[in-house]
Amino acid sequence: MAEIKKPVAKKAAAPKLADPIAATIDPASQEMIARAQKMGIDTVFDRAVQMKPCNIGIQGICCKNCAMGPCRLPLPKGGIEGEDTRKGLCGATANTIAARNFIRMIAGGASAHSDHGRCVAEVFMSAARKETEAYKIKDTNKLLQIAPWLEVATTVEEDGEVKDRDIDEIALEVAEKALNEWGKYEGELLFAKRAPAPLYEKWKKNGVIPRNIDREIVEIMHRTHMGVDQDYKNLMKQGTRAAIADGWGGSMLATDLQDVLFGTPYPLQSEANLGVMKEDHVNIVVHGHEPVLSEMIVAVSQKPEIIEYAKSKGAKGIQLSGICCTANEILQRHGIPSATTFLSQELAIITGACDAMVVDIQCIMQNLANVAKCFHTKLITTHPIAKMEQDNVIHIEFDEHYALEDAEKIVKMGIDNFANRGSEVMIPRHKCTQVAGFGVESIQYHLGGTFRGNYYTLNDNIINGRIRGIAGVVGCNNARNRHNEAHIEVVKELIKNDVIVLTTGCNGIACAMEGLLTPEAAAVHCGPGLAEVCEVVGIPPVLHLGSCVDNSRILLAATEVVKAGGLGKDICDLPAAGSAPEWMSEKAISIGHYFVASGMYTVFGVTLPTSGAPVFHNYISDELEKIYGGKWDIEPDPIKHAQMMIAHIDKKRKELGIDKARERVLMDMADRQALEA
Ligand code: NFS
Numbered sequence: 001m002a003e004i005k006k007p008v009a010k011k012a013a014a015p016k017l018a019d020p021i022a023a024t025i026d027p028a029s030q031e032m033i034a035r036a037q038k039m040g041i042d043t044v045f046d047r048a049v050q051m052k053p054c055n056i057g058i059q060g061i062c063c064k065n066c067a068m069g070p071c072r073l074p075l076p077k078g079g080i081e082g083e084d085t086r087k088g089l090c091g092a093t094a095n096t097i098a099a100r101n102f103i104r105m106i107a108g109g110a111s112a113h114s115d116h117g118r119c120v121a122e123v124f125m126s127a128a129r130k131e132t133e134a135y136k137i138k139d140t141n142k143l144l145q146i147a148p149w150l151e152v153a154t155t156v157e158e159d160g161e162v163k164d165r166d167i168d169e170i171a172l173e174v175a176e177k178a179l180n181e182w183g184k185y186e187g188e189l190l191f192a193k194r195a196p197a198p199l200y201e202k203w204k205k206n207g208v209i210p211r212n213i214d215r216e217i218v219e220i221m222h223r224t225h226m227g228v229d230q231d232y233k234n235l236m237k238q239g240t241r242a243a244i245a246d247g248w249g250g251s252m253l254a255t256d257l258q259d260v261l262f263g264t265p266y267p268l269q270s271e272a273n274l275g276v277m278k279e280d281h282v283n284i285v286v287h288g289h290e291p292v293l294s295e296m297i298v299a300v301s302q303k304p305e306i307i308e309y310a311k312s313k314g315a316k317g318i319q320l321s322g323i324c325c326t327a328n329e330i331l332q333r334h335g336i337p338s339a340t341t342f343l344s345q346e347l348a349i350i351t352g353a354c355d356a357m358v359v360d361i362q363c364i365m366q367n368l369a370n371v372a373k374c375f376h377t378k379l380i381t382t383h384p385i386a387k388m389e390q391d392n393v394i395h396i397e398f399d400e401h402y403a404l405e406d407a408e409k410i411v412k413m414g415i416d417n418f419a420n421r422g423s424e425v426m427i428p429r430h431k432c433t434q435v436a437g438f439g440v441e442s443i444q445y446h447l448g449g450t451f452r453g454n455y456y457t458l459n460d461n462i463i464n465g466r467i468r469g470i471a472g473v474v475g476c477n478n479a480r481n482r483h484n485e486a487h488i489e490v491v492k493e494l495i496k497n498d499v500i501v502l503t504t505g506c507n508g509i510a511c512a513m514e515g516l517l518t519p520e521a522a523a524v525h526c527g528p529g530l531a532e533v534c535e536v537v538g539i540p541p542v543l544h545l546g547s548c549v550d551n552s553r554i555l556l557a558a559t560e561v562v563k564a565g566g567l568g569k570d571i572c573d574l575p576a577a578g579s580a581p582e583w584m585s586e587k588a589i590s591i592g593h594y595f596v597a598s599g600m601y602t603v604f605g606v607t608l609p610t611s612g613a614p615v616f617h618n619y620i621s622d623e624l625e626k627i628y629g630g631k632w633d634i635e636p637d638p639i640k641h642a643q644m645m646i647a648h649i650d651k652k653r654k655e656l657g658i659d660k661a662r663e664r665v666l667m668d669m670a671d672r673q674a675l676e677a
Pocket residue numbers: 289324325342362363474475476477504505506507547548549584585587588
């Protein structure tokens with residue numbers, strides 16, 4: 001009888017590691033990736049070289065909405081000749097599958113932004129009811145400005161006299177009306193009317209004005225269930241309605257209510273990159289999205305008795321810094337420095353100097369817990385909907401009614417942990433100065449007219465060609481790209497060509513890490529027209545407008561430009577374009593789609609999950625442009641990506657009849673003299 005051989009276990013090959021230089025353009029991140037590798041700790045950069053994405057999923061044509069599948073409909077090599085006969089078990093076509101997947105991404109993104117907005121609205125309600133000491137109505141001007149959009153009166157008539165209404169009363173009614181936007185049973189999203197009138201009319205005509213925020217998201221889940229909506233155009237219509245409910249609803253409410261509670265941002269100076277962490281300080285890094293807790297952490301860490309407490313533990317003070325959009329929120333309002341972007345989040349712990357990392361919701365990698373295990377870092381989750389399974393993670397649930405107490409507990413935990421640091425602290429030296437804190441109001445102030453009450457000067461400079469156009473460059477990092485490279489190359493190419501950039505999210509942090517958010521950057525990187533405007537006004541060529549919910553500020557800034565006149569009647573008439581060079585999250589798809597539905601030409605980098613369904617892809621680009629004036633486009637190469645945006649801007653300048661003005665601006669003095677002679 002033949003002897004049965006025992007299987008011999010093969011010695012596992014050492015996992016492939018990322019090349020730090022190829023993985024990121026940021027020198028601080030390069031140092032930390034190399035350090036992690038030396039210590040045997042894996043980061044997302046290594047995992048990205050070890051695991052490739054699914055080639056079918058990436059094209060958007062894998063349907064797993066029922067248990068007969070997943071059905072995969074890869075495009076045949078060489079494309080499709082003649083009729084596209086691909087179908088899943090139920091008969092769903094590639095277009096149906098891609099559209100379902102796409103709008104489910106919109107639902108995911110819109111729900112994330114909108115749930116964030118709802119949480120802020122609930123805290124706002126507590127503040128309006130005076131149930132909490134920690135939160136107060138801070139910016140009454142902003143309250144008065146948004147109240148009419150929520151159909152809340154700001155004046156009352158008494159004895160035939162018009163008087164200002166009591167602020168507390170207004171706040172309470174604004175809180176009620178705002179919360180109603182998530183679930184009212186009739187009517188339409190009130191903020192839809194903030195869009196330029198022709199855009200609102202387009203939405204109305206096409207039946208895409210949201211009824212309420214939650215309903216549009218739920219309806220996507222229903223319509224994409226097996227056997228419901230099987231027409232990609234009709235599916236996309238619902239995607240559009242939910243995306244508008246995000247941009248002009250959940251996100252806009254989040255931004256506005258946060259401004260009222262915590263103050264509308266105004267320009268301020270700060271710093272960015274891992275070098276903002278300090279070896280002799282307690283380092284507390286806040287990460288996530290909602291500012292309700294991080295605002296309290298800022299307040300607590302500035303209290304003299306808390307600073308004294310840190311000193312009593314041997315530290316020189318407390319250094320707060322942020323990652324992702326929580327970073328952007330506390331940067332915009334308090335100048336708290338940004339530690340790093342989404343993709344490099346694990347690296348903040350690799351410094352060995354992170355005494356506490358406090359996370360709330362969204363964009364938080366689960367591997368943070370594994371990295372924290374290798375150091376003394378306390379990783380603290382704070383939100384009931386966002387916990388982690390690893391046992392080293394501490395959960396301190398945040399309750400707005402005890403906000404300051406909760407924040408103090410967290411900050412003290414970080415301070416107490418300072419003494420537990422190992423010897424292996426290594427903070428990269430790299431950091432850059434940044435000027436952030438822009439918004440609709442501050443753009444108006446800096447680029448406003450003589451009385452600084454409108455966008456006249458900005459429009460004038462666009463019309464005369466010094467500023468060629470406006471770009472909104474936003475979004476995440478993606479491990480399938482070299483970290484931050486596309487962000488920086490797209491932005492540099494735009495400003496070199498006199499396109500002013502409005503940034504949010506991780507693009508804002510990436511630009512800050514590269515030193516692009518300083519007025520001085522204009523002379524180095526901008527074309528002559530934009531450089532001149534930045535120099536005269538004293539602004540950076542890239543204006544940081546905040547977190548991803550603050551993309552609603554871009555919508556409103558574009559609306560102000562339309563209102564100031566001379567550049568068409570609608571957002572789609574403007575010489576403007578949107579971009580997300582390194583997107584990864586579902587939120588980015590929702591943002592991209594409300595940009596498109598608001599009339600913006602929008603280019604994404606990396607890839608789009610539509611490439612496996614060319615007819616559907618064509619629909620969301622060329623066909624949607626005929627309906628809303630905006631369209632989707634995809635280009636991974638950053639220079640081509642920026643050039644496509646510039647070509648669109650030039651096309652719009654031509655349609656507006658202002659292309660000649662720019663030609664004049666571009667002539668130097670000698671050219672002009674030659675002309676005059
Ligand atoms: Ni936006 Fe903010 Fe960054 Fe992307 Fe995540 S942080 S909400 S989703 S990764 S830009």
